[in-house]
Amino acid sequence: MFHLLQTFMAVYEEQNFTHAAQKRFISQPTVSLHIQKLEELTNTxxxxxxxxxxxxxxxxxxxxYVRAKQMDSLWEASLNDLEQLRGKTRTAYTIGASQTIGVYMLPQVLPQLHAHFPNYDFIVTIANSTAIFHNVETHDYQVGLVESPIIAPTVxxxxxxxDSLVLAGDMKSELWLLRETGSGIRAYTDQFFQQENIIPQQKIEIASNEAILQLLEQGTGKTLLSDLSVRDFPYETPSTPITRPLYQISNHAFPTDDVQIKLLDLLQQTFR
Incomplete structure (x- = not known):
């Protein structure tokens, strides 16, 4: 059964039978046979x-796919537990963080988290909030830190x-610097545009906070950003202040682990 699910996940991710076969190092007819058997078993x-x-x-x-990823993650966790029983002492632990949190907040608590779990190898990925929600749903990330008000049934x-948001850059400029759709700050920027009846006439969309900050420092454009990332450029508080909650997220299909509990505690102690 498990090999059928692994083939299914490859087809789902690639959306192509040939590419899935290459990914699984099996023939394309075998991929088709696995999917056919799984469709017969699930009657769908x-x-x-x-x-x-x-x-x-x-x-x-x-x-x-979500259920299969959960089972795959649980299987990997079980293998890690068995290796620990055989004397292996290190455990990989994945954390996904959106850009503002990953750059300005997480580094302040990671040393303490590592001190509490010295036998863990923490793997941190910085991505936008939508990507992090997806990877927490599929349990590719064991915990996520996001700025977006997205909700998901399994999260x-x-x-x-x-976090407070400010308007930064050249306020007279017609050029808006925007993060990509799917990022937390973009969701709040779109809300701000609606509330203020703003239709950007000029815009540059960049999937990087750092690139936007570099442009602002050069005197190019304006944007809405976290006050945590303010540098040596002009900024002001919007006429209606914008405060957004920052979330730690996890998949409730899996038990809350000690790292999630300690990470949440450290973040709350440090930033509240």
């Missing part, structure tokens, strides 16, 4: 064939701090 259609090798996931596939959220 998992993929719509679109063209020779294209595979479009159905709603059933969306559901099964538990807890506020650890609040």
């Amino acid at each position: 259609t998992l993929f719509l064939r679109n063209g020779r090798n294209k595979a479009v996931p159905t709603e059933s596939a969306d559901l099964l 538990t959220r807890e506020v650890f701090a609040y």
